[in-house]
Amino acid sequence: MSRVLIIGAGGVSSVTVKKCARLPEMFDEIYLASRTLSKCEALQKEVGADRLKGVFTVDADNADAVAELINKVKPDLVVNLALPYQDLPIMDACLATKTDYLDTANYEPKDEAKFEYSWQWAYQQKFQDAGIMALLGSGFDPGVTNVYTAYAAKHYFDEIHYLDIVDCNGGDHGQAFATNFNPEINIREITQRGRFWENGEWKETEPLTVREDLDYQNIGVRASYLMFHEELESLVKHFPTLKRARFWMTFGDAYLNHLKVLEGIGMTSIAPIDFQGQQIVPLEFLKAVLPNPGSLAEGYTGKTCIGTYITGIKDGKEKTIFIYNNCDHAVCYDEVGAQAVSYTTGVPAMIGAALMLNKTWNKPGVWNMEQFDPDPFMAMLNDHGLPWHVIECESSPFAK
Ligand code: NDP
Numbered sequence: 001m002s003r004v005l006i007i008g009a010g011g012v013s014s015v016t017v018k019k020c021a022r023l024p025e026m027f028d029e030i031y032l033a034s035r036t037l038s039k040c041e042a043l044q045k046e047v048g049a050d051r052l053k054g055v056f057t058v059d060a061d062n063a064d065a066v067a068e069l070i071n072k073v074k075p076d077l078v079v080n081l082a083l084p085y086q087d088l089p090i091m092d093a094c095l096a097t098k099t100d101y102l103d104t105a106n107y108e109p110k111d112e113a114k115f116e117y118s119w120q121w122a123y124q125q126k127f128q129d130a131g132i133m134a135l136l137g138s139g140f141d142p143g144v145t146n147v148y149t150a151y152a153a154k155h156y157f158d159e160i161h162y163l164d165i166v167d168c169n170g171g172d173h174g175q176a177f178a179t180n181f182n183p184e185i186n187i188r189e190i191t192q193r194g195r196f197w198e199n200g201e202w203k204e205t206e207p208l209t210v211r212e213d214l215d216y217q218n219i220g221v222r223a224s225y226l227m228f229h230e231e232l233e234s235l236v237k238h239f240p241t242l243k244r245a246r247f248w249m250t251f252g253d254a255y256l257n258h259l260k261v262l263e264g265i266g267m268t269s270i271a272p273i274d275f276q277g278q279q280i281v282p283l284e285f286l287k288a289v290l291p292n293p294g295s296l297a298e299g300y301t302g303k304t305c306i307g308t309y310i311t312g313i314k315d316g317k318e319k320t321i322f323i324y325n326n327c328d329h330a331v332c333y334d335e336v337g338a339q340a341v342s343y344t345t346g347v348p349a350m351i352g353a354a355l356m357l358n359k360t361w362n363k364p365g366v367w368n369m370e371q372f373d374p375d376p377f378m379a380m381l382n383d384h385g386l387p388w389h390v391i392e393c394e395s396s397p398f399a400k
Contacts, residue, residue: 001028001029002026002027002029002076002357003028003029003030003073003074003075003076004027004029004075004076004077004079004353005031005032005033005070005073005075005077005078005079006020006030006031006032006033006078006079006081007032007033007060007078007079007080007082007090008034008060008080008083008086009040009043010039010081010082010182010293010294011181011182011292011293011294011339011341011342011346012081012104012139012342012345012346013032013034013043013081014043014294014337014338014342015332015338015342015346015347015350016079016347016349016350016353017030017032017043017047017052018047018336018346019346019347019350019384019385020350021047021048021051021052023354024051026357026358027353027357030052030053031073032052032054032056033055033058033060034057034058034082035057035058035059035060035082036057037055037056037057040055040056040057041055043055046337054073056069056073060080060082060086060089060090061085061089062089063088063090063092063093063096066078066092067092067093067096067097070093070094070097070099075099076357077099077353077356078090078093078094078100078102079102079103079349079353080101080102080103080104081103081104081346081349083105083182083185084103084106084107084108084185085107085108085109085110087105087106087107087120088119090103091120091123091134094134095123095126095127095130098130098132100135100356101127101132101133101134101135102138102349102352102353102356103135104137104138104142104143104345104349105137105139105230106119106136106137106230107119107120110270111270112270113189113191113192113270115189115192115228115230116233117136117230117233120134120136120366121366124366127364127365128364130364132364133356133363133365133366133367134365135356135369136234136366136367136368136369137230137368138349138352138353139344139345140306140325140344140345140348140386141165141247141306142229142231142234142368142369143345143348143349143352144306144344144348144381144386144388145165145307146231146234146235146368146369147370147374147377147378148307148323148374149163149235149308149310149370150370150372150374151374151378152308152312152321153239153310153312154374154375156310156312156321156390157312157313157314158312158313158314158315159241159313160239160241160310160311161241161242161243161244161312161313161318162245162309162311162320162396163239163244163245163246163308163309163310164245164246164247164248165229165231165232165248165307166216166224166247166248166249166306166307166308166309166324167229167247167248167249167304167306168216168219168222168224168249168305168306169250169340169341170216170220170250170302170303170304171300171301171302171329171340172302173296173299173300173339174299175291177254177255177258177259178290178296179290179293180296180339180341180342181293181341181342181345182293183290184284184286184287187262187268187283188270189227189229190208190249190259191207191259191263191268192227192228193205194207194208194209194225194227194228195227195232196226196232196245196246196247197236197242197244197245197246198244199243199244207227208225209225209226210225210226211223211225211226212224212397214248216250217305217307217324217326217389218303218305218326219303219305219326222250223251223252223253224248224249224250225248225250226247226248227248227249228247229247231247232245232247234370238368238371239370241312262286266282267282267283267285268282268283269281269283270282270283293339293342294338294339296339297332297333297337297338297339298333300333300339300340301329302328302329303326303327303328304325304327304329304340304341304344305326306324306325306327306344307322307324308323309321309322309396309397309398310322310323311396319392319393320392320393320394320395320396321390321391321392321393322390322391322393323388323389324388324389325344325381325387325389327340327343327344327386332385344386347381347384347385347386348377348381348386351381351384352369354380355372355376355377361376361377
């Protein structure tokens with residue numbers, strides 16, 4: 001008997017809820033809580049009250065309120081699909097109630113766009129002492145990309161040296177400017193300075209200034225920009241043989257031009273301003289006027305290609321492999337009414353939850369995805385809509 005409480009009822013959550021609902025043998029009872037009850041009720045109507053047994057409103061910024069809800073529902077696992085700001089209060093509530101925890105994005109303070117695991121890693125001892133487990137970053141990137149890296153290290157190399165994670169959205173949603181997941185979180189992430197790991201230290205670049213034109217499977221050549229992404233931090237820690245680790249994301253010219261203008265006029269700022277006698281945060285206002293990422297799903301065409309290039313040594317010889325998934329927006333829409341970015345995050349959250357509930361991944365403490373055996377996760381990706389492929393490359397596609 002397993003009981004899961006999912007917090008957050010946005011784009012990613014709707015995919016996770018629907019995927020969990022279809023697997024009664026893994027998820028006996030599903031409960032959903034979020035800030036806006038009507039969104040939870042709408043999902044319950046879609047999947048049925050027999051599978052989504054209860055819906056609640058909760059302010060997940062308030063650890064006591066979350067603990068009270070956990071005490072009422074008594075889940076075996078809390079799946080946090082709210083926003084990164086809520087990671088610590090929800091972890092505190094899990095500690096108070098001795099309940100396992102999973103999320104898809106690392107904690108970020110609301111008043112500072114700072115992406116690092118230090119705050120959540122600081123819970124390691126407390127989670128171990130309480131005999132509970134936290135699985136951090138069980139989305140696609142972070143998440144699947146960490147597992148791809150662990151899988152490559154386990155099956156293809158004696159030692160891994162160079163890591164390049166690439167994230168391409170080759171889709172077209174027909175909007176002038178929109179983000180594919182929560183706009184506030186997304187814009188905070190892409191407007192920060194670029195950062196990558198090389199020869200034992202972090203190196204910084206101006207935001208979105210380092211570009212490579214990469215050829216993506218079943219999509220074609222796309223301009224790809226170096227940026228920091230949170231899984232780099234845990235991967236260089238857990239694979240100390242890495243000499244370099246970078247992350248690349250594709251952006252079209254129209255997207256970058258919009259972003260440049262919005263930044264130039266201060267609309268992406270997170271510093272509050274006075275507006276008609278009220279304090280508002282420009283980026284929060286921008287989020288309110290941009291399309292809801294969920295609304296992009298209908299009519300979205302094209303595919304994503306997210307993967308991991310890894311170069312390392314096997315039997316004394318250098319080689320490079322690419323592990324990747326293609327995900328088709330329209331196919332996701334037909335299956336669960338979502339676009340591929342929500343789908344590629346929501347499915348790994350379900351898989352991580354399933355592996356925790358059935359104790360395949362089971363260790364008290366706070367862990368990143370690459371710290372577990374990748375094989376069962378990789379097998380479930382193939383079974384649940386995110387099949388992957390491995391290509392042995394003749395050489396790395398990146399300029400050395
Ligand atoms: P959405 O904005 O669509 O959904 C967030 C949900 O959380 C909303 O339902 C929102 O409520 C709820 N929420 C926000 N604040 C609170 C609060 N204080 N208390 C309770 N509920 C709250 O975001 P997404 O679904 O796009 O993203 C969800 C998470 O997934 C984010 O953390 C994001 O960073 C992460 N992500 C991870 C990826 C990966 O590959 N690892 C990729 C994409 C996203 P309301 O409806 O009232 O606003």
